[in-house]
Amino acid sequence: MELFKNTNFDFLGKKWPFIIASLVLTVAGFGSILLQGGIRFGIDFKGGALMTVKFADKPNLEKIRSAVNARIQGENTVQNFTDPNAKDQVEIGTEMKDEKQLNLNRKAMEDVLASTFGQPNSSKLDFNNASQQSVVERLRDPLARNGVPMSDQQLQTLAKNLMDFRDTPPRSGLITDFDQLSNVPGMNAGIMNTLKQECYLSPYHILQTQMVGPKVGAELRNKAVYATLYALAGMLVYIAFRFEWIYGFGAVIAVFHDTLITIGLFSIFHEEISMTVIAALLTLVGYSMNDTIVIFDRIRENLKILRREPLESLMNKSINQTLSRTIMTSGLTFLTVIALFLFGGPVLHGFSFALVCGIIVGTYSSVFIACPIVLFWHNYSDKRRKVAPVMAAAPRTDAGRKSPSRAAK
Amino acid sequence: MKTNLKWRAGVIVATILLCVFGIFGIPKSGAELKDNFSKNIRLGLDLKGGTHLVMQVQVQDAVKADLEQTAERLKDDLRKQNLTYGSMDVNEAARPEDADKVMLTIKGIPAAQTSAFRSVVSEHYPSYILTAQNSTDYTMQLKPTDLLNLKGDTVKRAIDTIGNRIDQLGLAEKSVQPYGQSSSTYQILIQLPGVDDPARAKELIGTAAVLEIDDVKDGPYSSREDGIAKHGGILPLGTKLARMKPRGANEGEQWYLLGKTPVVSGSEMRNARAGQDEFRKWETSFTLSQEGGRRFGRYTEANIGNRLAVVLDNQIVSVATIQARIEDSGRITGLGSEDEAVDLSRYLRSGSLPARVTTDEERSIGPSLGADSIHQGLIAGIAGLLAVVTAMLLYYKRSGANAVLALVLNTVILLAAVSYFHAVLTLPGIAGIILTIGMAVDSNVLIFERIREELRSGKSVIAAVDAGFGKAWWTIVDTHVTTVVSCAFLFLFGEGPVRGFAVTLVIGLIANVFTAVFVSRTIFDWELAGRRQLQELSI
Numbered sequence: 001m002e003l004f005k006n007t008n009f010d011f012l013g014k015k016w017p018f019i020i021a022s023l024v025l026t027v028a029g030f031g032s033i034l035l036q037g038g039i040r041f042g043i044d045f046k047g048g049a050l051m052t053v054k055f056a057d058k059p060n061l062e063k064i065r066s067a068v069n070a071r072i073q074g075e076n077t078v079q080n081f082t083d084p085n086a087k088d089q090v091e092i093g094t095e096m097k098d099e100k101q102l103n104l105n106r107k108a109m110e111d112v113l114a115s116t117f118g119q120p121n122s123s124k125l126d127f128n129n130a131s132q133q134s135v136v137e138r139l140r141d142p143l144a145r146n147g148v149p150m151s152d153q154q155l156q157t158l159a160k161n162l163m164d165f166r167d168t169p170p171r172s173g174l175i176t177d178f179d180q181l182s183n184v185p186g187m188n189a190g191i192m193n194t195l196k197q198e199c200y201l202s203p204y205h206i207l208q209t210q211m212v213g214p215k216v217g218a219e220l221r222n223k224a225v226y227a228t229l230y231a232l233a234g235m236l237v238y239i240a241f242r243f244e245w246i247y248g249f250g251a252v253i254a255v256f257h258d259t260l261i262t263i264g265l266f267s268i269f270h271e272e273i274s275m276t277v278i279a280a281l282l283t284l285v286g287y288s289m290n291d292t293i294v295i296f297d298r299i300r301e302n303l304k305i306l307r308r309e310p311l312e313s314l315m316n317k318s319i320n321q322t323l324s325r326t327i328m329t330s331g332l333t334f335l336t337v338i339a340l341f342l343f344g345g346p347v348l349h350g351f352s353f354a355l356v357c358g359i360i361v362g363t364y365s366s367v368f369i370a371c372p373i374v375l376f377w378h379n380y381s382d383k384r385r386k387v388a389p390v391m392a393a394a395p396r397t398d399a400g401r402k403s404p405s406r407a408a409k
Numbered sequence: 410m411k412t413n414l415k416w417r418a419g420v421i422v423a424t425i426l427l428c429v430f431g432i433f434g435i436p437k438s439g440a441e442l443k444d445n446f447s448k449n450i451r452l453g454l455d456l457k458g459g460t461h462l463v464m465q466v467q468v469q470d471a472v473k474a475d476l477e478q479t480a481e482r483l484k485d486d487l488r489k490q491n492l493t494y495g496s497m498d499v500n501e502a503a504r505p506e507d508a509d510k511v512m513l514t515i516k517g518i519p520a521a522q523t524s525a526f527r528s529v530v531s532e533h534y535p536s537y538i539l540t541a542q543n544s545t546d547y548t549m550q551l552k553p554t555d556l557l558n559l560k561g562d563t564v565k566r567a568i569d570t571i572g573n574r575i576d577q578l579g580l581a582e583k584s585v586q587p588y589g590q591s592s593s594t595y596q597i598l599i600q601l602p603g604v605d606d607p608a609r610a611k612e613l614i615g616t617a618a619v620l621e622i623d624d625v626k627d628g629p630y631s632s633r634e635d636g637i638a639k640h641g642g643i644l645p646l647g648t649k650l651a652r653m654k655p656r657g658a659n660e661g662e663q664w665y666l667l668g669k670t671p672v673v674s675g676s677e678m679r680n681a682r683a684g685q686d687e688f689r690k691w692e693t694s695f696t697l698s699q700e701g702g703r704r705f706g707r708y709t710e711a712n713i714g715n716r717l718a719v720v721l722d723n724q725i726v727s728v729a730t731i732q733a734r735i736e737d738s739g740r741i742t743g744l745g746s747e748d749e750a751v752d753l754s755r756y757l758r759s760g761s762l763p764a765r766v767t768t769d770e771e772r773s774i775g776p777s778l779g780a781d782s783i784h785q786g787l788i789a790g791i792a793g794l795l796a797v798v799t800a801m802l803l804y805y806k807r808s809g810a811n812a813v814l815a816l817v818l819n820t821v822i823l824l825a826a827v828s829y830f831h832a833v834l835t836l837p838g839i840a841g842i843i844l845t846i847g848m849a850v851d852s853n854v855l856i857f858e859r860i861r862e863e864l865r866s867g868k869s870v871i872a873a874v875d876a877g878f879g880k881a882w883w884t885i886v887d888t889h890v891t892t893v894v895s896c897a898f899l900f901l902f903g904e905g906p907v908r909g910f911a912v913t914l915v916i917g918l919i920a921n922v923f924t925a926v927f928v929s930r931t932i933f934d935w936e937l938a939g940r941r942q943l944q945e946l947s948i
Contacts, residue, residue, distance in 0.1 A: 207775050207777060209771075209772070211770065213770060219594075223902065230901075231898040282907070286895065297884040335800065339789045352789075
């Protein structure tokens with residue numbers, strides 16, 4: 001099966017609609033960022049406290065919001081996930097102006113949840129948010145009193161089994177009825193009764209808590225940005241060395257364009273930039289760069305064979321020759337990323353969203369951004385040579401069109 | 410050609426065996442296989458659940474403490490030489506960055522004694538710089554190299570102490586290490602896999618920062634204001650107010666007036682343990698260093714009947730009355746419960762941190778979230794992989810199978826590398842794996858498309874395969890080297906997750922060159938060997 005055999009599309013002839021589309025997207029992204037008062041950074045980069053809570057039923061956001069605002073000052077956020085795998089999960093975020101607040105916020109958030117949804121006055125243990133150790137300590141004496149004495153070792157094993165059962169999908173940390181636990185290894189009527197007597201089941205489970213001081217957040221952000229910029233510079237130097245500097249420049253601009261548009265799309269779709277999103281942006285930089293180099297490589301090869309061909313048609317030919325591979329690779333990678341986006345869950349949501357955008361943008365930028373830049377430069381330098389021969393007084397060979405010197409390898 | 414093929418096949422089989430051994434070991438049963446796998450492929454906290462803490466060591470505390478000690482010694486030395494001085498003070502610094510600005514200011518040295526004073530300092534305090542502010546006032550500071558050593562040493566000691574304290578929690582796996590690229594951030598990264606309730610760990614690490622035993626001047630008061638009011642609105646010189654750490658929720662506030670200079674500091678504490686006295690009441694016994702014991706003996710002898718407070722990070726954990734002269738070993742009796750005695754002994758035993766530590770970052774990931782992430786990631790991964798495999802087989806037929814094999818081998822090598830390097834698999838690491846798989850697919854697609862082109866131009870099968878691999882080779886080199894270059898920068902300048910991404914990606918790329926070029930080529934050659942007249946290739 002072959003989908004693209006000897007195609008002959010005039011890609012560079014149709015570059016303008018795409019370049020304009022790119023510009024529109026970039027401007028729209030920037031506009032959205034400006035309208036929202038800056039890039040929406042996740043907790044990793046702006047600092048703050050963030051708690052992810054899973055509820056047994058559809059959570060009442062208003063109720064949580066008013067409870068949180070009543071207890072914690074500053075700008076608080078309560079939002080649910082759009083991901084269908086996480087529809088009963090809520091993210092509660094609080095501001096943190098000072099590192100000293102780190103301890104306070106966590107406690108305050110836990111208290112708000114317990115007093116709104118739990119039974120803080122029942123003097124029972126909240127099984128859905130208990131740690132293994134607290135279950136052990138809670139059950140030891142009552143079990144002995146109820147006639148099921150256990151050694152410490154046995155007790156630890158029992159608690160571990162209970163926790164493991166609670167935390168494995170599909171329960172994922174939340175059980176709604178003690179009878180669900182009847183299949184846990186080592187369970188018997190005595191233990192079950194003691195559990196029911198000592199514990200209660202709150203309708204929520206804290207999945208994770210993250211607290212990042214504002215200073216660290218800024219530091220992480222700067223480091224990630226600098227590392228990426230240095231990496232881009234490194235790639236530019238390598239490509240300039242292997243091809244010509246304008247190729248390196250074109251490739252880096254194309255990659256930069258992809259990153260900008262993806263960040264813009266994040267703003268438009270109200271997604272946050274977190275540390276995992278940075279990893280995804282780095283992935284898309286690598287991916288888009290890869291795509292561009294494959295095309296450049298073909299151009300370099302054709303420059304050696306088709307010396308008389310004008311650059312534009314030579315580039316078109318090269319893009320057409322690699323079209324089949326571009327579509328195949330992009331298509332296959334896109335399949336993986338779409339799978340990740342659909343089934344990957346809320347933790348991978350931002351990550352896979354960045355890649356979904358990035359692969360589309362990254363594929364077309366190789367053709368419609370990187371190649372035109374190289375073409376513009378060569379046309380410009382050719383014209384300058386023709387128009388102002390006096391300026392180019394030194395005898396110059398046709399350096400721009402010569403196949404790069406190292407390509408002979 | 411035949412022998413060439415044989416040794417190439419040998420290299421491939423050896424690699425596969427080595428990798429499979431790295432991932433699974435030599436299991437004797439299915440359970441052991443699973444066990445080995447989870448032991449060799451270690452998951453990061455974001456996938457497994459656990460607590461991640463970044464703490465900053467307030468090194469300026471250590472610099473200040475050092476200068477305060479120096480001031481005490483200098484006072485002694487000056488007294489011995491019959492030299493006089495007006496005052497000696499060490500200033501405070503709020504942030505670790507300001508540690509260099511902490512200095513000892515000595516005021517009021519009579520002009521006549523200047524040279525004698527200078528010679529005392531230059532003789533006994535060679536690691537300090539003495540700067541004259543005017544004819545009678547001076548400042549003293551550590552020399553830059555000594556200051557650097559002191560700060561480095563402080564972070565190291567903090568890491569040791571925190572490590573010891575965490576050991577007492579009885580955790581199987583933990584890691585306490587310096588964090589941050591520049592040594593000027595003084596940060597420590599603490600990772601506690603499996604601990605999703607960091608409150609207890611932090612109680613020991615975070616709040617239990619500086620331990621000292623102070624003399625109690627007065628108290629208790631019901632509030633800070635009450636304490637100040639009892640002394641006419643100002644605290645007496647050389648004292649401070651500290652609050653008793655609340656035990657129960659309904660206990661009222663208790664404040665005490667304490668002496669500012671500690672009687673004994675935590676670094677002089679040698680050992681402590683909980684026990685019961687003759688009346689089966691809980692107590693904590695402790696031993697001090699020789700030097701500390703001598704001082705404690707002198708002090709307790711003169712202060713029988715007075716009270717002492719055990720103070721942790723400016724919070725009183727225990728107040729006891731001195732009943733007899735105590736030298737290097739003593740007991741704190743009359744504690745309420747076993748827990749109280751055990752906690753107190755733990756605080757005393759774990760020594761003192763050389764400086765306060767503050768929390769910069771705290772993340773705790775519940776095991777259920779990790780389990781969810783793995784579960785969903787696995788489904789997504791399998792779905793994605795199946796789609797790729799199907800598409801490759803449909804589009805490239807027999808040769809597609811070749812690519813799929815290379816792809817699987819690539820993943821196996823990657824996992825084996827994770828195991829051999831004792832690396833930890835995190836979410837960003839998985840991002841690296843995805844890009845690797847993307848590039849592995851790409852390498853194969855590149856080669857296959859090239860072979861097709863060559864076939865179309867009328868070459869024989871063997872010549873086409875040869876040309877396909879040959880021409881795609883430099884493209885593969887360029888794409889891979891570019892990515893490796895960017896990874897090198899990410900590793901050098903990046904932090905934590907960014908580095909994890911770079912490392913996995915580089916390993917994946919090396920594996921990819923091996924599988925896509927070497928392994929794939931060998932399989933092609935194997936299939937074509939001895940069939941020189943082959944007219945058609947399933948591609």
